[in-house]
Every structure is written in C-alpha cells, then in structure tokens.
Amino acid sequence: MDVIVLGGGLMGTASAYFLARRGARVTLIERNQVGTGATVASFGNIRRTGRHLTQLPLAHRSLSLWGEAEKMLGQDVEFRATGHIRLIFDEDGLADMRAYAEAARPWGLELEELGSREISARFPGLGPDAIAASFSPQDGSGNPRLIAPAFAEAARKLGAEIIEGALVEKLERTNSGFLVATSKGSFAAECLLNAAGAWGAGIAAQFGEEVPLDARGPQMGVTEPLPHRILPVVGIWTRDKEHGAYLRQVERGNIVFGGAAERVSVDLDPGHAIADPLRLPVQLRAVARLLPAIAEVAVIRTWSGCEGYMRDMLPVMGQSATTPGLFHAFGFSGHGFQLGPGVGDAMAELITTDRCETPLDDFSVDRFSHHSS
Template sequence: MEVIVLGGGLIGTASAYFLARRGLKVTLVERNRVGSGATVASFGNIRRSGRYLPQLPLAHRSLSLWRKAEAMLGQDVEFRPTGHLRLVFGTIGLASMRSFIEAARPWGLVLDELDMRDVRTRFPGVGPDAIGASFSPEDGSGNPRLIAPAFAAAAARLGAAIVEQVAVESVARTASGFTVETSKGSISAEVLLNTAGAWGAQIAARFGEAVPIEARGPQMGVTEPLPYRILPVVGVWGGDGTEGYLRQVERGNIVFGGGVERSQVALDPGHAKADPARLSLQLRKLLPLLPALANVSIIRTWSGCEGYVADGLPVMGPSATTPGLFHAFGFSGHGFQLGPGVGDVMAELIAVGQTETPLHDFRIERFLPTAC
C-alpha cells in the first residue's frame, strides 16, 4: 500500500515513521521545511493533566512512545520526565483541579494533590502565593525543534520519501486512489493522510467535509540563562486571574507562554509573529508563577501557525465522504504531547483498518449537517 502524507509537522512526520515501520510506501509532502509550522511554535509541554477525558487513552499511548523516543529515533529529542506542576490560586482553580483529579482516575491518570507546604519544600521560588497544586510525576517536556526532524529522518531511513518546500497545487480522487499535483511534479497513492494542521480544513473541504477552524499564533518567549533550579513544567488551574506556563531548560533559560490572547493568522502566507506590545502584559501574568521573572532579560520571542477547531478537539480518523482519505489535524494547541501517539494510531488505522485507541469524539462526522 502507498500513502501520501500531506503536512510535515510532528503529526505528519510521526505518521510517516509509523507507516513506514509497518512496511507501507510513504511520501510525505511539506510546503516549507519539516517541523517549521505549529510544531516549532510549541512550548514543548508533555502533559496529560487537564485534558479532555476521552483523549487520555491517546495521551497515555503517546507518553509511552515519548519514553522510547531516543532509542526509537536514534537521537535525543530532549524528552525529560520532570513532572508537571499545576498551581492553584483561588477557589475556582481548586474546584477545577479536584474535579479533574477525581474524574481522571478511572481513565488511568493519577495526580497528586499538593498543599503549599509541599510545593514550597519541593519547588522553592515557584508560586509563593498559590494555595495548592497538582503534580503529575511522569509528564514533562520535549524539544519542539528536534522532534519532527527526528521522526522525518527515521522515516527516511525506513524508505519514506520526505519532500520539502513544495506547493500543493491540487488534490484529486482517482480510480486507483489519489493524485497530488505539486510544484515539483505529480504524486499518486492509494491512501491520502491529511496532517496539514491549520490548512487541514482546506484539504477536507475539497472532499465535501467542512470543518470550522481558525488559524492562530501563540506568544512564546525565552529568557537569558538563570541558575537551574526549576525541574517540572509549571502551569495553572485557571479561572482565578493567573495564567501562563513555563519551564526551565537544562541550560538555565526559562521558556514561557500563555497569559495573552493568541493572534489571528492569515493562512496565506501563514506566517505568525509574536507581538512585542503584548510582552509586558504576558510577563505580569507569569509573575505569580515565578517572581524571579521580574529581573531577567528576554532574549527571543516567537510564534507559529496553529489550527484551532471550534470545539477545541482535533479531527482524527477516516473521511466521512471519501474512501482512502484520512484526517489528523486541528489539535488546537494541544498536539505536542499527542504527536507520537497520533502517528502510531493513524498508521494502525490505515494499515489494519481499526485501532484499539478510541477516536469516536474526534471523528469528522461531528461537523456534517446530519451529525447528532
């Protein structure tokens, strides 16, 4: 079986790798460079805390692959299971945390509830005014700049063709499958996998499947190096006025995001830029998490084009209109942790016709006029 994968972010490259590992002939097509879109804009958070509960089986599957990533891909992609600390600053956040802890347990996720004495003892300098926290010890972070190129290189070693910097001019169903016309020629295959991110809805629309999606850009930044002392990823249970997330890399820099609205992005050309005018507000929002940010220099800011589906859930699974077409796009800023698992699931679904991981809530049929 031959498969064309449209889109070379983490989802597309992971899919190409797992498809090739199953012995399928794969051609991955990317309009820019592998990993240059939403993936490189990512914070690098590998968390299960706070997820939509029916997404947890996929998140568990993905975490198991993150643990194997270095051995599987032949390079260190900086997966660090440092834990995920999520602070509480008020009664709304406390209720949200406790409700999630209780609801997530039957789904196989056990979170520790910490009081502030625990937080101050284990993580000094973090969230001094918080009233509590949850801690997920097996979660952590990875490097968004390394993971998609690593999957692409590993897929290529298994025989996949990685085609970069090509414009997709048309996509059509044929008697034997699909033909994709690009600026570098025509590619044909029996199966088409749409992993085009924010552009994924445009591909789906060509086959009569409308998906309400917006392209947005997060505001990300990184500080000068500081003494290394913050081990876990740090976030917030929201609703009480404090927002944002941060982590410290081993070189000492603090990577941060959140706290401000994501910017609107035009899909043509799809370039997202950080807004310097928002930086001061963003840092003020982050100070309750880490007061030390008040006295550091910001050395770089960036953004990237992410696809946000109207209901906040991705589109995953087979097309509702076209045999041989599959979708995996619209991860709404939550796809980094899921990426390896999504690739594995889509490869399983394409190769054997079914998957053990539940995808019902992510099916594209939910947007069809007759969906119920």
C-alpha cells in the same frame, strides 16, 4: 500499501515513521521544510493534566512513545519526564483541580495534590502565594525543534520518501486512489493522509468536508539563561484567562513561557503568526505569580506559530466521511505536541489495519454536521 502524507509537521512525520514501520510505502510532501509549522513554535509541554477526558487514551499512548523516543529514533529529542506541576491560588482553582483529578482517575491519570508547604519544600521559588498544586510526575517536556526532523529522518531510514519545498498544484481522487501534482513532480497512492495542520481544513473542504477551524497564534517568550533550578513544567489552575500562564526552564537555563495573552489571529496565506509585543506585559505579570524571579530577568525573544483551533478544541482524526482512502489528522487546537507520537502511531494503525485500539470517535471529521442537524 502506498500512502501519501500531506504535511511534514509532527503529525505528518510521526505518521510517516509509524506507517513505514508497518511496511507501507510512504511519500511525505511538505511545502516548506519538515517541522517548521506549528511544531517548531511549540512550548514543548508534554502534559496530560487538563486534557479533555476522551483524549486521555491517546495521550497515554503518546506518553509511552515519548519515553521510547530516543531509542526508537536514534537521537535524543530531549524528552525529560521532569513532572508537571499546576499551582493553585484560590478556592475555585482548588475545586476545579479536585473535580478534574477525580474525573480523570478512571481514565488512568493520577494527579498528586500538594499543599503549600510541600510546594515550597520540593520546588523552592515557585508560587510563594500558592495554596495548593496538582503534580503529575510522569509528564514533562521535549524539544520542539528536534522532534519532527527526527521522525522524518527515522522514516527515511525505513524507506519513506520525504519531499520538502513541494508546492501542491493539484490534488485529486482517481480510480485507484489519489494523485498529487506538485512543483517537485506528481505522486500517486491508494491512501492520502491530510496532516496539514492549520491548513488541514482547506484540504478537507476540497473533499466536501467543511469543519470550523480558526487559525491562531499563541504567544511565547524566552529569557536569558539562569542557573538551572526549575525541573518540572509549571502551569496554573485558574478561571481567569489573564492568569493562565505556564513556564519551564530548559537545561541550558533559559525560561520559556507562554499563555495568559490572547492568541493572535493568523491569515493562512502566508500563515506567518507574529507575536504582539503589547501582549508581553500581561503575560509576564501572570508568569511572575508562578515564578517571582522572572521580574529580574531579561526576555531575549518572543515568537508565535500558526495553529489550527477547532470550535470544540478537539482535533480532527480518523477516516474521511466522504472519500474512501482519505484520512485526516489536523486541528490540534494548541495541544498537539504531547499527542504527536501517539497520533502517528494511531493513524498508522488505522490506515494499515482499518481499526485503531485507541478510541477516535470524538474526533471524527463529520461531528460538526451531526451536531447541527
């Protein structure tokens, strides 16, 4: 089986790897460099807490692949299962956490509830005013700069062709499959996987599949390095967006943070998401509730990245509803980093076997047309 994968972010490279592992002949076409879209901009959170429940089977599948990543890919992509703590500062947050924990348990996610004394004993320096927290010990983080190039390299070793800097000039369905004419030559295959991230809706529209996707850039920042003390990824249960920050300390000591600020709107052409310095004070105030020591530290860089947000905040994954041989995996709505390896494995299973052990029905490309009719 021949497959063209369009887009070399985490979804495209992971799919290329798992497809090649299943014996498919893969050509991955990326117009820039592998991993330089939303993937490299990611905060790197490998979290299951708070996910839409029907996404948990895919998230579990992905987490176990993150655990095997170093062996599977032949390099350390800095996955560390340091745990994910979400602090709680009020009764609403506590009620939301308990309701989610109860609902998520039958879906295979067990959250520990910590009291304030346990938080300060186990995680000194975090949220002195927190009344409680949830803790998910198996979750953690990975390095967003390493993961897509690592998947691409591993796919290449299995025979996949990875073509970077290729501008797509024509994309069409033929009698035997698909033809993709690019600035680096023309490629044909019986299947096409649309893994074009925020640009995926434009590709789907070319095949008569309109979906509501909004291109936006969440804003991130990083501090100067400090002695390494904070192990878990830290977040919050809150109903107030202005408090919704998160942070983690990388092993080199810098504290990476995000959330709380509104996401900037991004023009898909050229797709450059630019962090807005005016949003930084709101963000830092929210981070300081989680980690007061941030007030003493210099922020050395801010950035953003162009991500596709679907109207219902769920990705588009699965078979095309209009075009045989076409598959989609895009629109990961700000939470695709954790899912990436699982998405690649699930899409490879679906494309090569016509079935997928992980339920993908909620992510179908035509769900928006069903709902409006």
